[in-house]
Amino acid sequence: MMESYRCGLCGYVYNPRAGEPGRGIGPRTEFGDLPETWTCSRCGAEKSRFKKA
Known part of the structure; x- marks a missing residue:
């Protein structure tokens, strides 16, 4: 299942x-x-800053 992820810093x-x-x-x-x-x-945030959208 293809899930999107959102950056916690810039969205x-x-x-x-x-x-x-x-x-x-x-x-x-x-x-x-x-x-x-x-x-x-x-914004260059690390992958770890992303959460499921």
């Missing part, structure tokens, strides 16, 4: 259906499959 929502092609993250990439080094594309 950016990572949508796994869309991914982030501009950053090399393909569509249908689950949040849990993102590398631990991945950061919010809006």
Whole structure:
């Protein structure tokens, strides 16, 4: 099940259906499959700052 996650700092929502092609993250990439080094594309927050939307 593809679940979206929201940044606790800026509110950016990572949508796994869309991914982030501009950053090399393909569509249908689950949040849990993102590398631990991945950061919010809006504010740079660490992955750990995200919660299920």
